[in-house]
Amino acid sequence: MSTDKEKSSLQKITVNLPQETIAILKRLADEQGITATAALRKAIATEDFLRRETVNKDAKVLIKEPNGVTKQVVFI
DSSP states (O other): OOOHHHHHTOOOOOOOOOHHHHHHHHHHHHHHTOOHHHHHHHHHHHHHHHHHHTTTTTOOEEEEOTTSOEEEEOOO
């Protein structure tokens, strides 16, 4: 549950998203058992972290599949 201090630091914004993006957001929330708002916060925090760790440091994010194939995630 949010405290009064946490609630006072929140700011409401309105965004327009296509139905496909809303469906993805709802799926992410459902898969994690969290609200769409919490899923959106996590997505933003993840993007921020990955950009700080890769783009700003000239590093790479790699995904290794179970079959041993490695793919690089590229941020543009």
